[in-house]
Amino acid sequence: MFPSQVVVPLAGSISTSATGYSKLVDFEHSCLDYYECTVHIDLSNLSWFDANLSALFEALLYRLSTTNGLNFTIDEEVVKRRFPILLRNGFLSHLGPLPDEAGTTVPIGTFQPSEVVAFAAYIDDRLLAHPSLQLDEERIYNIRKHFLELFANIELHAHTSLPIFACGQYYPKLSQLKFTLVDLGIGYLPSIQSFTKELITNSADAITWALANHNTTKTAAVPGGLGLKELLSYCQQEQGELHITTGDAYWASVKNKTTVASVRSFTGAIISLGFNCR
Amino acid sequence: MEALPLIARTIIGKSIAAMDSDGQKVYEQMTRAYEQYGCVTVSFEGINLLTTAFLNASFGQFILAGHSPVEGNIRATSCHFTDLVSSRMQSQIDSVRSLALDSDFSAAHDAAMLDEYA
Numbered sequence A: 001m002f003p004s005q006v007v008v009p010l011a012g013s014i015s016t017s018a019t020g021y022s023k024l025v026d027f028e029h030s031c032l033d034y035y036e037c038t039v040h041i042d043l044s045n046l047s048w049f050d051a052n053l054s055a056l057f058e059a060l061l062y063r064l065s066t067t068n069g070l071n072f073t074i075d076e077e078v079v080k081r082r083f084p085i086l087l088r089n090g091f092l093s094h095l096g097p098l099p100d101e102a103g104t105t106v107p108i109g110t111f112q113p114s115e116v117v118a119f120a121a122y123i124d125d126r127l128l129a130h131p132s133l134q135l136d137e138e139r140i141y142n143i144r145k146h147f148l149e150l151f152a153n154i155e156l157h158a159h160t161s162l163p164i165f166a167c168g169q170y171y172p173k174l175s176q177l178k179f180t181l182v183d184l185g186i187g188y189l190p191s192i193q194s195f196t197k198e199l200i201t202n203s204a205d206a207i208t209w210a211l212a213n214h215n216t217t218k219t220a221a222v223p224g225g226l227g228l229k230e231l232l233s234y235c236q237q238e239q240g241e242l243h244i245t246t247g248d249a250y251w252a253s254v255k256n257k258t259t260v261a262s263v264r265s266f267t268g269a270i271i272s273l274g275f276n277c278r
Numbered sequence B: 001m002e003a004l005p006l007i008a009r010t011i012i013g014k015s016i017a018a019m020d021s022d023g024q025k026v027y028e029q030m031t032r033a034y035e036q037y038g039c040v041t042v043s044f045e046g047i048n049l050l051t052t053a054f055l056n057a058s059f060g061q062f063i064l065a066g067h068s069p070v071e072g073n074i075r076a077t078s079c080h081f082t083d084l085v086s087s088r089m090q091s092q093i094d095s096v097r098s099l100a101l102d103s104d105f106s107a108a109h110d111a112a113m114l115d116e117y118a
Helices: A018-031 A051-068 A077-080 A114-128 A137-155 A191-196 A203-211 A223-236 B008-012 B020-037 B053-066 B068-078 B087-101 B103-117
Strands: A007-010 A013-014 A038-042 A046-049 A070-074 A103-110 A163-171 A178-182 A241-254 A257-276 B042-044 B079-082
Touching: A007 A018, A013 A018, A018 A051, A018 A241, A018 A257, A038 A223, A051 A070, A051 A103, A051 A163, A051 A178, A070 A077, A103 A114, A114 A137, A114 A163, A114 B042, A137 B020, A137 B053, A163 A241, A191 A257, A203 A223, A203 A241, A223 A241, A223 A257, B008 B020, B020 B053, B042 B053, B042 B103, B053 B068, B053 B079, B053 B087, B068 B079, B068 B087
Parallel strands: A007 A038, A013 A046, A038 A070, B042 B079
Antiparallel strands: A103 A163, A163 A178, A178 A257, A241 A257
């Protein structure tokens, strides 16, 4: 018999990094112990939350409510006092939305895998039109195309009917806009392991494989292969950031320096981009 | 009788040709038109973005269905695209054409198909 309400904390600093992803995924694993009850999310010891990671947080809450029948509550006063950005970007707006007067958010968006037109409109109107980016026409076309390639790859390879979550945040002090896209599919490894006939057997190698210039499955690329490689090229040219998490692997290119780390296993894929804003 | 152009936007029902599943729909229509008329014209009127995923599933698959370099070339040259809104789209089509006519890619594709149906 499960209690009717449990408390699960989210603590420390949650940034767009292996540590930040791990803390959120740890939260999911902690909640998986419970069924059909209310989880109170304790933010009292949370010191920082990268608002673009609202996409991941929202995705985890969605999956937990679907698979384990969980409901969630959160301390409204803590959110209003310390994390009002989560009311501005639409993530916790049911607690009382706030206007985004500073214009720093790319509001949270949720899309079914078939909703490519809505996703394209979101990328155009919310991300690429964000005043911090100031992109020329060529870059807009290319980034839009790369994101739509990624979206198409989710339909093709992620084997999921669960929604795709997106959110972004402009950080004026860093002059950087971070954007996160999350799918709750099977992740990169299963398809790549099968396609490579067991040559690739772990998620870290699967990410490396997806980023390489492979293009030889039935009709298209390996998971993430299209769009991801081009986004990496873009980030390398612009000294930006690309973070990828799937399974138990985290991979990042930050200012052209690559980092690979093990993380708590996440079923799906998380892609975060850091755009340098001029 | 000359074949009427296939209108991609009508076939897929949207202005963005991005998804593999939409490419499959166009591929099926291209195959029918080719079998009937020996040539295919696809109009991209009203389409403002193409992805490689879509083109691989439509044009790429159409070429690779030739199962030999000669037949692939015949198919590639029998297929025409009109109403492209930018030169970038033509470049994307050219890139998929080159890849599909590449013998290594073609061999890998055939191997993948054999695996799938083994």
